[in-house]
Amino acid sequence: MPRIRAQHVSKVFGRRSAEALRKIRQGADADELRRMGVTAAVADVSFEVNEGEIFVVMGLSGSGKSTLIRMLNGLLEPTAGSIEIDGVDITAMGGKELRRLRQEKVSMVFQHFALFPHRTVLENAAYALETRNVPKQERLAKAREFLNHVGLAGWEDRYPDQLSGGMQQRVGIARALSAETDILLMDEAFSALDPMIRREMQDLLLDLQGELGKTIVFITHDLNEAMRLGDRVAMLRHGRVMQIGTAEEILTDPANDYVAQFVADVDRTRVLTARSVMDKPIAVVDANGGPRAAVRVMREQQTSFAFVVTRDRRLAGVVFAEPAAKAVRAGRNTLDGLVEGGTHPVDPDTPVADLFLPCAESPLPVPVTDRNGKLIGVIPRVTLLAALGHMGNTGEMPVVREDTSPPEETTPRGVTADA
Known part of the structure; x- marks a missing residue:
């Protein structure tokens, strides 16, 4: 079952909301509703x-x-x-x-940030637990733990105005984490910070x-940020979902x-x-097979090498045609002493931008292994070059006109003015 469904x-502002809802279901656009x-x-x-997620x-x-x-x-x-x-x-x-x-x-x-200026960093981080009447020593201990998580150990007695913007947002994250809720909502949480921070x-x-595996809904107007952070991304326009999917x-x-x-000029090498x-x-051979089997695979695939894997598909190294052929002529039955290392596999989630150097330095296709070391793919240099040819990007942000809808109403539901 999903955590959020x-x-x-729909959220409609105006007196003719019932009629507007009918129009929405019929596909009316923002101008028609306006x-x-x-x-x-x-x-x-x-x-x-x-x-x-x-x-x-x-x-x-x-x-x-x-x-x-x-x-x-539930604020609206x-x-x-x-x-x-x-x-x-x-x-x-x-x-x-x-x-x-x-x-x-x-x-x-x-x-x-929404920090209390008159409270210390520690007191701010502990506030969510204070609202639940958690005993003082317990909530302060929990707040210290999460301040340490976000890199603010030693700053507990400072006040918000003594911190940089990035540090203040770290306090905000520590406060949300110390509440120990499973779901975290982040509304443009990093947009007020400079690019480096x-x-x-x-x-x-x-x-x-x-480390913590929270369920997070993250709001942003920055496409690069969305592509970098999101397991999945929902793209909105005029209140409607245009697409939901992975960055790829x-x-x-x-x-x-x-x-x-919108995505025309995204730097795909940082996303794919x-x-x-x-x-x-x-061109893969079993580590328990002999040189004759290795030579046969290389002949069939018309290559001068083959990757060697164990029975559970873990990458053991690579074997080359010439030494394997010599071993066959010598009557050897195992690959002992023929398997070479130095294959330097990459993780499947490695950005394409980080593949250039390994592919340039390796005379062989770069192997891709999962977290258990199992061989799941290879990247020949020509494949990487072909993929780059299809990308054709400049790495600059796309130019898309901002919507001209009226500002969104944000009066919270179930919260009084002095809350």
Whole structure:
């Protein structure tokens, strides 16, 4: 079961919302709805977020992404549709239940940090636990643990105005993590940071995710950030989903002209991976086979080498034609002493940009192995060059006009003005 499921969710601002919903279901565009005097910030959106996934919602200003994330934790009520957290429809919850949801299941990291200026770093990080009446020593100990996770050990007694923007956002992340909710919502969490710090925060998030395995919904207007962080990406325009897929799926098979234009100039070498360009390994011999079998495979595949694998497909090395042929003439029955190392395999998730040097330095195709060392593919130099020829990118960000929709309404549901 998915951790989050949104089904036909719409958020319409204006008096003719019922009529607007009918128009939305009929495929009306933003201009048509605007002429009715309504704004559909989110229009018939459906998606699921799986456990341990980073699900990125990507869109320009006015695309509806901020409205959408506020509906995911009940700060805004949908005009239509349902949102389920762990199978429970939160649109049917009252204020008390929603507050418990935000305390126990769903944490949020905001764009502008939202730290208390009069509280220390440690007190800020412990705040989520304070709202749940966790005893002071316990919550401070937990806050220290997560401050250490985000690299802020030793800064516990400082105040927010003594920290840089990146450090303040680290406090915000520590606060969300210390709540120990399984679901983390991040609304443009890194957009206020300069590019270098932003990259550091992206690295931190990926490291934390590898360690903690949270379910994360990440909102961004930055395409490169979306492609780097997202296990899957949902692209929004005028409140509608244009496409949902992995970065590779969106780059290689855009759903429509808008998506194609958006991703036209993305640096694909930073998004596509070894898995995307590798070939199936064909010249492969069993480590328990003899030189005669190795020579036969190389003859059939018309190569002067073959990769050697163990019975469970783990890469053992490479054997070359000339020494194997000599071993056959000498009557040898094993590959002992013929298997050479130095193959330097790469991980299937290695970005294409990081494959240039290994492919240039190796006279052989670069082997691709999984985390268990099993050979799953090879990358000949010609294959990499052919893939680059199909990419044809400049590495610059695409030029797409921002939507001109009115600003999104963000009045929280179930939260008083002084909350």
